[in-house]
Amino acid sequence: MITYIIRRLLYAVPLLVAVNVLTFVLFFVVNSPDDMARMQLGQKHVTEQAIQNWKHQHGYDLPLLWNDPQAGAQKLTETIFYQKSAKLFLFDFGISDSGRNIGSDIRQRMWPSLALALPSLLVGLLVNITLALLVVFFRETYVELGAGVICVTLMSISPLFYIIGGQFFIGKLLNLVPISGFGDGFDAWRFLLLPVAISVVAGIGSGVRWYRTLFLEEVEKDYVRTARAKGLSETQALFKHVLQNAMIPILTGVVVVLPLLFMGSLIMESFFSIPGLGSYTIDAINRQDFAIVRSMVFLGSVLYIVGLLLTDISYTLVDPRVRLN
Amino acid sequence: MVVLWTDALIYLLVATGTVMIWSLSRQRALRRPLRQLARNPIAMVSLTVLVCFALLGLADSIHFRDDGNNVISLLDVACHAMRDSTEKTYSAPFATHLYARETIILADGSTRWDFPRLQHGGAHLTDPESQWAGDVFYKSLGAFLRGAGLMAMIGFLAWADGHEQRRRFLRSPSAKAVFACLCIIVSVTYTLFALSAHYHVLGTDKVGEDVFYQALKSIRTGLVIGLLTTLVMLPLAIVFGIMAGFFKGWVDDIIQFIYTTLNSIPSVLLIAASILMVQVYMANHPDDFDNVLVRADIRLLFLCLILGVTSWTGLCRLLRAETLKLREMEYVQAAQALGVTPATTLFRHILPNVMHIVLISVVLDFSSLVLAEAVLSYINIGVDPTTYSWGNMINSARLEMAREPVVWWSLTAAFVFMFALVLAANLFADAVRDAFDPRRADNTANIAR
Numbered sequence: 001m002i003t004y005i006i007r008r009l010l011y012a013v014p015l016l017v018a019v020n021v022l023t024f025v026l027f028f029v030v031n032s033p034d035d036m037a038r039m040q041l042g043q044k045h046v047t048e049q050a051i052q053n054w055k056h057q058h059g060y061d062l063p064l065l066w067n068d069p070q071a072g073a074q075k076l077t078e079t080i081f082y083q084k085s086a087k088l089f090l091f092d093f094g095i096s097d098s099g100r101n102i103g104s105d106i107r108q109r110m111w112p113s114l115a116l117a118l119p120s121l122l123v124g125l126l127v128n129i130t131l132a133l134l135v136v137f138f139r140e141t142y143v144e145l146g147a148g149v150i151c152v153t154l155m156s157i158s159p160l161f162y163i164i165g166g167q168f169f170i171g172k173l174l175n176l177v178p179i180s181g182f183g184d185g186f187d188a189w190r191f192l193l194l195p196v197a198i199s200v201v202a203g204i205g206s207g208v209r210w211y212r213t214l215f216l217e218e219v220e221k222d223y224v225r226t227a228r229a230k231g232l233s234e235t236q237a238l239f240k241h242v243l244q245n246a247m248i249p250i251l252t253g254v255v256v257v258l259p260l261l262f263m264g265s266l267i268m269e270s271f272f273s274i275p276g277l278g279s280y281t282i283d284a285i286n287r288q289d290f291a292i293v294r295s296m297v298f299l300g301s302v303l304y305i306v307g308l309l310l311t312d313i314s315y316t317l318v319d320p321r322v323r324l325n
Numbered sequence: 326m327v328v329l330w331t332d333a334l335i336y337l338l339v340a341t342g343t344v345m346i347w348s349l350s351r352q353r354a355l356r357r358p359l360r361q362l363a364r365n366p367i368a369m370v371s372l373t374v375l376v377c378f379a380l381l382g383l384a385d386s387i388h389f390r391d392d393g394n395n396v397i398s399l400l401d402v403a404c405h406a407m408r409d410s411t412e413k414t415y416s417a418p419f420a421t422h423l424y425a426r427e428t429i430i431l432a433d434g435s436t437r438w439d440f441p442r443l444q445h446g447g448a449h450l451t452d453p454e455s456q457w458a459g460d461v462f463y464k465s466l467g468a469f470l471r472g473a474g475l476m477a478m479i480g481f482l483a484w485a486d487g488h489e490q491r492r493r494f495l496r497s498p499s500a501k502a503v504f505a506c507l508c509i510i511v512s513v514t515y516t517l518f519a520l521s522a523h524y525h526v527l528g529t530d531k532v533g534e535d536v537f538y539q540a541l542k543s544i545r546t547g548l549v550i551g552l553l554t555t556l557v558m559l560p561l562a563i564v565f566g567i568m569a570g571f572f573k574g575w576v577d578d579i580i581q582f583i584y585t586t587l588n589s590i591p592s593v594l595l596i597a598a599s600i601l602m603v604q605v606y607m608a609n610h611p612d613d614f615d616n617v618l619v620r621a622d623i624r625l626l627f628l629c630l631i632l633g634v635t636s637w638t639g640l641c642r643l644l645r646a647e648t649l650k651l652r653e654m655e656y657v658q659a660a661q662a663l664g665v666t667p668a669t670t671l672f673r674h675i676l677p678n679v680m681h682i683v684l685i686s687v688v689l690d691f692s693s694l695v696l697a698e699a700v701l702s703y704i705n706i707g708v709d710p711t712t713y714s715w716g717n718m719i720n721s722a723r724l725e726m727a728r729e730p731v732v733w734w735s736l737t738a739a740f741v742f743m744f745a746l747v748l749a750a751n752l753f754a755d756a757v758r759d760a761f762d763p764r765r766a767d768n769t770a771n772i773a774r
Contacts, residue, residue: 300591
């Protein structure tokens with residue numbers, strides 16, 4: 001087990017290097033720092049001196065990969081690749097283009113993101129599984145047909161409309177919760193109520209359908225038939241046997257997204273102006289702050305790879321048949 | 326005639342699609358699923374809706390220059406009444422007056438603070454208060470009856486058809502459902518088009534542009550995103566997926582490495598980064614992109630490209646798993662034992678047997694891509710702000726919900742059009758999956774029958 005984890009961690013290194021090189025190429029080779037400077041300073045009437053100043057301020061006035069005039073190891077370290085990309089491996093995100101410390105920003109903004117994403121995930125899971133079990137319980141009746149129709153309809157609505165509609169009807173017309181904003185500490189729950197509810201409702205369509213197929217696969221298996229044959233009621237068979245065995249794919253599916261919850265949800269956070277990482281990213285994109293976007297790409301990849309690793313480990317924990325080697 | 330990049334690719338797509346459908350329908354093994362699909366009324370109705378959308382999109386993809394040297398499309402010509410009749414600012418659907426009050430100078434020189442009349446919407450009415458309801462009613466009834474009459478005539482001709490085989494075909498539930506659906510679409514579209522010569526049927530937006538026209542123009546953008554992305558994604562997914570599964574070993578390792586790397590980058594951020602790069606590139610090379618239309622078109626094309634790059638991994642993984650299974654099958658082993666080259670084995674024995682997965686995933690991805698466009702446009706990393714798209718419509722309309730009285734028509738129009746397209750695509754995708762996926766239970770029942 002330990003050796004497996006170590007090997008997987010080692011396998012993650014080339015992946016992260018590849019991600020890093022890809023972002024490096026995307027951000028520095030396709031468009032030179034000169035282009036970025038011109039973009040930030042405005043297209044027209046930019047003097048060469050202003051560009052040089054901007055590059056110097058943000059540390060972009062170095063060669064890309066190889067600094068010949070320097071001596072020894074500095075030939076490698078005094079380059080953009082080392083300064084801007086390689087340092088990400090140490091989780092040293094550096095300074096954003098507007099001069100803020102990205103690392104402390106991330107640490108601070110992670111928690112509002114989590115406060116929104118974790119309840120959304122858990123409540124969504126509970127609602128989806130309950131509804132899917134109900135649908136499976138009433139299978140081959142009109143209830144299932146109706147549920148299928150409702151699911152497809154819900155799936156076909158853009159998430160943007162759930163948000164706009166929810167804000168309009170619940171926030172503005174009924175005045176039940178504040179439309180947007182965020183509070184300190186536990187005061188924040190009032191602001192989180194609506195976004196959590198909306199993300200749960202928006203996910204019902206695809207979620208229920210997905211869990212339904214999982215349950216339906218289990219429900220026809222021999223052991224469930226045996227359970228029914230020995231006199232278990234349908235409810236008992238569903239909860240005792242089907243749910244328990246379907247838990248394996250459900251759990252592993254949840255584990256893979258757990259680390260990514262830190263990244264927050266882009267549209268939710270920006271619509272409800274929650275100061276999380278999602279809105280941070282959107283702001284960076286809109287301000288064209290390349291340093292932040294680069295850091296978030298790297299952070300996202302790390303979290304994804306952690307998620308994959310956790311999935312594999314959780315397989316062995318919930319399913320004793322799986323052996324890692 | 327002016328051919329934009331996306332236009333050219335759409336023509337290519339139509340050509341490949343036609344060839345694909347032709348070759349698919351000739352394959353023996355696919356006749357049963359195709360027949361099952363044709364027997365499913367829901368599938369056929371949703372296909373009809375999709376085809377109608379596609380026709381509108383195609384009409385919008387044939388560009389040429391008009392007298393004023395503007396590049397316009399065939400759809401623009403059909404919608405010239407809506408395109409030309411812009412108002413000052415917001416106006417509600419079927420309104421005769423503007424949304425906001427302003428100072429009106431009367432004939433005798435005095436001023437009044439009131440809602441001014443629209444320049445085009447209901448301009449033919451002398452006394453809007455008394456005539457409006459009757460005019461709208463009679464105009465829509467007349468147009469609807471004309472549209473419905475046309476369809477009734479076609480229906481009558483079909484009913485009177487004496488040919489035995491055609492009769493049986495026309496009596497099938499699918500044909501009836503498609504006909505009913507076409508009746509509704511044709512009459513409603515005819516009504517809307519006829520009315521839009523006199524009114525703004527879906528109102529006007531902030532700068533006074535007809536919302537119905539915007540929604541119609543957005544169809545092309547939605548279709549381009551949904552379809553061109555597949556054109557980018559398919560070659561990558563098929564080539565890499567089959568090669569990884571077939572050759573195994575180091576080829577497999579490299580391909581797995583590539584798609585895990587791409588997968589691990591959050592796709593929204595990758596898209597954002599690439600779009601930012603394109604923006605920087607275009608800003609620094611203004612000479613190559615002098616025309617607004619060309620700029621918007623290149624950005625749309627690039628968006629499809631990058632969406633394709635981020636979305637091929639899922640299909641690639643499916644194809645790899647399927648090929649791994651197929652290459653151990655007896656017939657493939659036999660082919661290899663008989664000395665068939667790997668290339669021939671791939672083309673003759675593996676590729677045709679994974680096509681159903683490709684087909685299912687293309688149809689399934691379409692709706693999610695259309696929805697993704699709206700979200701991306703909202704974050705400003707989608708299509709160009711000057712391109713007509715549902716995402717842009719929502720984006721510019723979301724603050725209008727806070728106005729008093731609420732400006733609801735832009736959002737509603739985008740909602741209805743998007744919902745119709747995505748719902749049809751979802752229903753069709755379900756039917757395709759049911760018909761083509763060999764694991765679905767009712768397939769075996771059909772074989773036994």
